[in-house]
Amino acid sequence: xxxxxxxxxxxxxxxxxxxxxxxxxAGHIQHLKDDVSTLKSDLSDAAADATQVAHQKAQQALDVxxxxxxxxxxxxxxxxxxxxxHPTASVLLALGAGLLVGRAIGGR
Numbered sequence: 001x002x003x004x005x006x007x008x009x010x011x012x013x014x015x016x017x018x019x020x021x022x023x024x025x026a027g028h029i030q031h032l033k034d035d036v037s038t039l040k041s042d043l044s045d046a047a048a049d050a051t052q053v054a055h056q057k058a059q060q061a062l063d064v065x066x067x068x069x070x071x072x073x074x075x076x077x078x079x080x081x082x083x084x085x086h087p088t089a090s091v092l093l094a095l096g097a098g099l100l101v102g103r104a105i106g107g108r
Contacts (some may be wrong), residue, residue: 083090
């Protein structure tokens with residue numbers, strides 16, 4: 001017959017183990033809090049960077065649109081001056097262009 005040997009650890013070891021486990025858990029929790037804080041800061045920085053890039057791109061788009069608008073206004077003014085100086089030639093040119101486009105689309 002075998003006899004079971006029971007060893008009972010002293011109570012101070014159990015308390016020490018619990019304190020050690022609690023201390024490790026507290027360390028892990030603090031580490032997680034630090035990671036969350038860092039993540040919040042990184043996300044805030046990324047959002048600020050994205051906002052700045054969006055503003056820059058919007059400004060670039062506005063600059064391109066303004067440039068295109070200015071060129072269109074200049075071209076319109078040149079065409080108006082040319083039509084004013086040469087009205088008959090302008091009408092004949094428009095008529096000829098219209099006939100060519102009409103043939104191309106109509107297929108006749």
